[in-house]
Amino acid sequence: MLRVVVASLVALGLLTGLGVVLVYDHWNGNLRHPPIVVKNRPEKQTDAVDILVMGDDTRSGEGNDIDGEEGGGGSDTTILFHLSANREFAYGISIPRDTAVMRPTCYRADGSEIAAATTYQKWNAAYAVGGPGCTQQQLEQLTGIHVDHYVVVDFKHFKDMVNALDGVEVCLPQAIDDPEHDIHLKAGTREVDGDEALAYSRVRYGISGGIDPYRTRRQQALIGAMIDKALTRGMLARPDRLIGFMNAATSSLQTDFENVAAMADLALSAQGIGAGDIRFVTTPWTLDTDKVSGGVEWLPEVEELWELVRTDQPLTPRFLRQSLRADDGPSGHATGTPSADPSASADPSADPSADPSADPSATGPESDSLSDDDRAAAGLCS
Numbered sequence: 001m002l003r004v005v006v007a008s009l010v011a012l013g014l015l016t017g018l019g020v021v022l023v024y025d026h027w028n029g030n031l032r033h034p035p036i037v038v039k040n041r042p043e044k045q046t047d048a049v050d051i052l053v054m055g056d057d058t059r060s061g062e063g064n065d066i067d068g069e070e071g072g073g074g075s076d077t078t079i080l081f082h083l084s085a086n087r088e089f090a091y092g093i094s095i096p097r098d099t100a101v102m103r104p105t106c107y108r109a110d111g112s113e114i115a116a117a118t119t120y121q122k123w124n125a126a127y128a129v130g131g132p133g134c135t136q137q138q139l140e141q142l143t144g145i146h147v148d149h150y151v152v153v154d155f156k157h158f159k160d161m162v163n164a165l166d167g168v169e170v171c172l173p174q175a176i177d178d179p180e181h182d183i184h185l186k187a188g189t190r191e192v193d194g195d196e197a198l199a200y201s202r203v204r205y206g207i208s209g210g211i212d213p214y215r216t217r218r219q220q221a222l223i224g225a226m227i228d229k230a231l232t233r234g235m236l237a238r239p240d241r242l243i244g245f246m247n248a249a250t251s252s253l254q255t256d257f258e259n260v261a262a263m264a265d266l267a268l269s270a271q272g273i274g275a276g277d278i279r280f281v282t283t284p285w286t287l288d289t290d291k292v293s294g295g296v297e298w299l300p301e302v303e304e305l306w307e308l309v310r311t312d313q314p315l316t317p318r319f320l321r322q323s324l325r326a327d328d329g330p331s332g333h334a335t336g337t338p339s340a341d342p343s344a345s346a347d348p349s350a351d352p353s354a355d356p357s358a359d360p361s362a363t364g365p366e367s368d369s370l371s372d373d374d375r376a377a378a379g380l381c382s
Contacts, residue, residue: 003267004230004245023243027260030250036133036150037107044146046312047085049266052136052150053092054078054127055158056254075127075135075152076202077219079280080145082309087270089314091279091323093305094220095139097124098212099283099298100291104141106134120291132254143306152254158201159194160248161226164241167191168225170200171330171381178205189330189381197222207379213285213296217324217370217378220280224326228275275327281305281319320368332375332382 055077078095103117103126114130126134136147153161162168171189178184183199185192192200201219208214235241250260257263283305289297308315315323372382 003271004236004242004249023246024260027246027250030247030253031257031259032252032254033256033258034131034254035109036131036136036256037109037111038133038137038140038147039107040141042140042144042146044148045310048309048312049083049085049148050145050309051081051083052078052132052139052147053081054132054135054150054152056127056152056154074124075132076124077216078123078127078135078139079223080139080147080309082312083266083270083273084314085312087272089277090270090273091281091315092220092223093309094216094280094282095123096213096216096282096285096296097122098292098295099123099285100289100295101138101142101298103129103134103138106130106137109133122292122295143309145306145309149256150254151257154252155198157248157251157253159198160251161245162192162194162197164245164248165226165229165235166241167193168197168222168229169330170197170222170225172200173376173379173381174207176203176206178203180205208377211287211296213282214378216282217375217380220282220324221328221330221380224275224278224280224324224328225330227278227326231275276325278326279315279320279323280326281315281323317368322370322374323368324370328369330381332370332372332380 054075057074057076074097076097078097080093080095081090082093083090099122100120101123102119103121105116106114106126106129108114108130114134117125123138126138130137132150132152136150139145140147169189169191172185172187175187176183176185181203183203185196185200185203201222202215203218204210204212204215229235230245235245284299284301285296286299287296289295291297305315305319307313370378370380375382
């Protein structure tokens, strides 16, 4: 999204200076800045930028009542996006919503306390009780990572972003039929529109045994496809699509970025990073837990992952084996230019299907992305 900000403003500048001002003001007016309170924050150790991205699953508001369910207001999606200080690599770390954690004390916008949990809860409970501020407090306290910015997107605006791209390509190895949530998707490779993309990113029944971290994998694949398409020459050469994408992306976006210019400045600093340099990973997990019903538990390796973020290190080869690249095609093969440094991204996602005996120093085409077996387990084509 940040890269598209810059391309949009440049494209508008070629047309008219007034157009830049009007559209820029419109985008800024779309942004929402709900106050959040985060205390006892860890010290920032590097000049890297860490952005906490959350998906709000509220059913309130136009376009969000997608399945007739009541409630919502939680966050099924949490991704910590790490942009290196030297702007040579980036990776997104997904935290499955069902991860068992001890939620710390967090705070309402007025500074009043929300008491810490006394028993293990699922990760997304923090958003349900205290919104993005509580989720950020939880991440910072449990990982020691200082979050620089946060972004919250809801159902409708996610769909609008996909539609502004004229859809994105996905591949399903099997048809999905979930009548309870009105999700019906055909098998095969094809372009999906906003409604289908949302269904694809949310479905968990009838595929991959209903295991939440596998749904996280499919979300990563979909977001990677969106990034790859947004950065294609065809997209960047179309001012109409760029403006439509940014209208959708900024509409009611919740964030602490002060304005679109702040986003554009960050984008300009990272213009050398392509889709092939961006990896998506998942926190190491196991189903072997009694801490929360139907949940997953972090494996000890997660501490290695947090240390890489804290010290601004690229993800190591042992984690590359469990990563997805943003330019992976729907069948798992890169569609763009590979990263020049294969150690510049990865995922320590030591899930039950990972092979702990594999050589962590291995390099080569089979070691720097998710294996065919792991893709199949997650409901991705191989």
